[in-house]
Amino acid sequence: MIRMTRLLALTTALVAAPLAAQAESWTLSGKDSALHYGSIKKNTIGEVNTFTGLSGSVDADGKVKVEIDLTSVETYIDIRNERMVEHVFGKDNPTATITAQVDAGALEKLSPGEMSVVDVEGMLTFAGQDVPIETSMAVTRISDKRAMVSTDGMIMLTMAELGLDGGIDKLMELAKLPGITRVAPVTLRLVFDRGGKPVKAAAKAEPKKAETVMAAASGGDAAAGKKVFRKCKACHVVDKEKNKVGPHLVNIVGRASGAVEGFKYSKAMAEADLTWNAETLAGYLANPKKYLPGNKMAFAGLRKEQQITDVIAYLESVAK
Ligand code: HEC
CATH class of the missing domain: 1.10.760.10 (Cytochrome c-like domain)
Structure with missing residues (x-):
C-alpha cells in the first residue's frame, strides 16, 4: 500500500520535488518518461499528443533540468508532426527546457512505496521565452534507486505566452480548421534513476500509436x-x-x-x-x-x- 504523506509547502522559491539527497544526482529515464498535451479543434474534437524525446537530470543541489526534444512530437499524423515542427515550434528551436529547484533532502524521507504530493515552481524555456510554471506533483519512491514524479493535476500552457499564436494560426490555415484551442493542458510523467547515465528516449522510437x-x-x-x-x-x-x-x-x-x-x-x-x-x-x-x-x-x-x-x-x- 502506498502511504500518502502530504508535505507542507516549503519556503518561497522552488519547493520540493524532493529528489537528490545525500549529494546524489538522479538521471531521467527517457524511455519511461512522457509529456502529454491535449488539444481541441473545432470545439468538439479532443486529441492527446505527446513528446517522446525527454532527457534530463536532478543534480546533487536539487537543480532539475528536463529537456524536451520538440522534433519528437507525436500527434499520430505524420504531416501534422511535420507542420508542428516547421510552423509552430520553428526549426530553429529544437528543444524546450524545464528547470526547477527542488528540496534535495526530502526524497530521502520517502521509503520505497511511499508517495507525497508537493508544490513545484519551475520555468519552461522555449524559443527564448521564459514561462513560469506552478503546479503540484506527485512524487513516488518506486524503489531505492528509482523515483517517479508526475503531475498531480494538469499544467495549463497558454499559446500566446509561449509565443506560439502565429504558428497556430498557420496550422489552422493549412489544415483548414476554423479553430484550435489556445490553451493546452499538459501532464508529465518523469522517472528518475539514482546516479546513472542518461538513457535518452530514441525520438520516435516505438510507434505506440x-x-x-x-x-x-x-x-x-x-x-x-x-x-x-x-x-x-x-x-x-x-x-x-x-x-x-x-x-x-x-x-x-x-x-x-x-x-x-x-x-x-x-x-x-x-x-x-x-x-x-x-x-x-x-x-x-x-x-x-x-x-x-x-x-x-x-x-x-x-x-x-x-x-x-x-x-x-x-x-x-x-x-x-
Ligand atoms: C478503381 C480504383 C480504386 C480501387 C479499386 C480502390 N481505390 Fe482507394 N482510392 C481511389 C481513389 C481515386 C481515391 C481518392 C478518393 C478521393 O480523392 O476522393 C482513393 C482513396 C483511398 C483512401 C484514402 C487515401 C487518402 O490519402 O486519404 C484509402 C484509405 C483507400 N483508397 C483505400 C483503398 C483500399 C484498401 C482499397 C481496396 C480494398 C481501395 N482503396 C480500392 C481509387 C481506388
Whole structure:
C-alpha cells in the first residue's frame, strides 16, 4: 500500500520535488518518461499528443533540468508532426527546457512505496521565452534507486505566452480548421534513476500509436489481408510513395485523409479531415460512397467484415 504523506509547502522559491539527497544526482529515464498535451479543434474534437524525446537530470543541489526534444512530437499524423515542427515550434528551436529547484533532502524521507504530493515552481524555456510554471506533483519512491514524479493535476500552457499564436494560426490555415484551442493542458510523467547515465528516449522510437493498437485489437490477419489487397491494386500501391488512380497508401493507418501531396483528391476527400485508423478505414472500405459522399474512389466496398479487418492488418503490417 502506498502511504500518502502530504508535505507542507516549503519556503518561497522552488519547493520540493524532493529528489537528490545525500549529494546524489538522479538521471531521467527517457524511455519511461512522457509529456502529454491535449488539444481541441473545432470545439468538439479532443486529441492527446505527446513528446517522446525527454532527457534530463536532478543534480546533487536539487537543480532539475528536463529537456524536451520538440522534433519528437507525436500527434499520430505524420504531416501534422511535420507542420508542428516547421510552423509552430520553428526549426530553429529544437528543444524546450524545464528547470526547477527542488528540496534535495526530502526524497530521502520517502521509503520505497511511499508517495507525497508537493508544490513545484519551475520555468519552461522555449524559443527564448521564459514561462513560469506552478503546479503540484506527485512524487513516488518506486524503489531505492528509482523515483517517479508526475503531475498531480494538469499544467495549463497558454499559446500566446509561449509565443506560439502565429504558428497556430498557420496550422489552422493549412489544415483548414476554423479553430484550435489556445490553451493546452499538459501532464508529465518523469522517472528518475539514482546516479546513472542518461538513457535518452530514441525520438520516435516505438510507434505506440493508438491506431496501431486498434488495428491489432481488431483481430485482422495480415496474410489474408494481402490477398484482399488484390482488389485495391489496380488503383493503389502500399510499398512505395507512388500514386496510381488512387493515392499511395504508405503508412495509411494513422495518416490524415487527403494528405498525399501532389495527388488530386476530390473536394470531399480533401476537406474530410479524418484520421485513417481501424474505425474510419472500416467505415470507408465497407461503403466508400456512403461513408464519404462525393469522394471519387470507384470501389463498391468490401462486403465482409473479416476482409476489412484483414486488409487493415495488412496495410498496417507493411507500414514503414
Ligand atoms: C478503381 C480504383 C480504386 C480501387 C479499386 C480502390 N481505390 Fe482507394 N482510392 C481511389 C481513389 C481515386 C481515391 C481518392 C478518393 C478521393 O480523392 O476522393 C482513393 C482513396 C483511398 C483512401 C484514402 C487515401 C487518402 O490519402 O486519404 C484509402 C484509405 C483507400 N483508397 C483505400 C483503398 C483500399 C484498401 C482499397 C481496396 C480494398 C481501395 N482503396 C480500392 C481509387 C481506388
